[in-house]
Amino acid sequence: MKLSRISAINWNKIQDDKDLEVWNRLTSNFWLPEKVPLSNDIPAWQTLSAAEQQLTIRVFTGLTLLDTIQNIAGAPSLMADAITPHEEAVLS
16 A cells, blocks of 8 residues: 655744735634633523424524535535645645
8 A cells, every 4th residue: 555645734934925824823723622601601591491302403404514514525626726735734
């Protein structure tokens, strides 16, 4: 089996400032539990009816599906046009 060489991307040496701008915007959209304490939502969740809870779950399921489709089909199809490794990282 032939292994590919993998190189780290140096974000301190950027060829195109737009790559860093897009990277920062995308990574700020990550939903991290450290930034959003879900335990604060437990009392509010418990006040919702079963129908409201089910609707909320379905909405989040749909949004997750959209992100999944975009990441599986959308972004990878743009990678072929990436000029810099930074652009490729933004799309991966």
